[in-house]
Amino acid sequence: MNIQLALDRLTKEECIDVVNETREQIDWVEIGTGVIKEYGMDFVRDMKARFPEKTLVADMKTCDAGNHEAKQVFEAGADVTTVMAFAADQTIIDMLKVAKKYESRVMVDLLGVSDTKRITEIQSIGVDLVSLHFGKDMQKSGELEDEYFSILKGQEDLEIAVAGGITVDSLPRVMKHNPDTVIVGSAITKQEHKGKVAEQMKEMIRNYERYYSNSSE
C-alpha cells in the first residue's frame, strides 16, 4: 500500500520542505489542484527534477479539453494526472491516449459518483486507476465512511486510491478495504512534526501488510 502525500494549500517552499521531511516514508507525491493553479506547470517540472524517484501525481482534476491538459502536464514531467469521473468519455479517452504516448497514467477522481454504472463505463473505455474521494468541503459535515467503498466492491481489475481527510485515527478503517494507495494531505502537511506522523502511518501500513501476509501463509 502506497502513501501519496497530497500537497494542498501550501506555498512552493512549504511543498518542498514537507516532501524533504517525509521523503523516506512516502511513495507518491501529489501536487494539489490549488498549488497547480497558483504555480502552474513550472512547479510540476521543478518537483519532478527535485524528487525524480517519486511517482509525481498532478491533481489537475480535468473536466474538459483532456488532450490539451494531459499533454501539458505530462510534458512537464508528471507521472499521473487526474480527471473527474463526470467528464465526457471522450475527454477521458483522449487523456488515456496521451498518457500511453508519455508512458504515464490517468487517475479518475470519483468525487460525486454514487453508483457502479459510471465505474463500469469508465472501465470499458480503458480506465485502470481511480480515486475514491471524500471531498474537502464534504469533510466539513462528515467523514469517509465504510459505505463509500461499496461502489468499488468486487472491482479487482481497478487500481484504487482513496482520499478524504485520512488521519492516523481513521487509517485502520481505510486499510481494511485494501486500497493500493492511501492519499494523505492535511493529516501530515498541517502537523508540526510531519516526518513523525508520516513515519507512524508508514509503520501502521507495514504492520497491517505483515499481519495479513502472515495470516494467509
Ligand SMILES: O=C(CO)[C@H](O)[C@H](O)COP(=O)(O)O
Ligand atoms: O484532492 C484533494 C482535495 O480536493 C486532497 O488532495 C485530498 O482530499 C487529500 O487531502 P486531505 O487528506 O487533506 O483531505
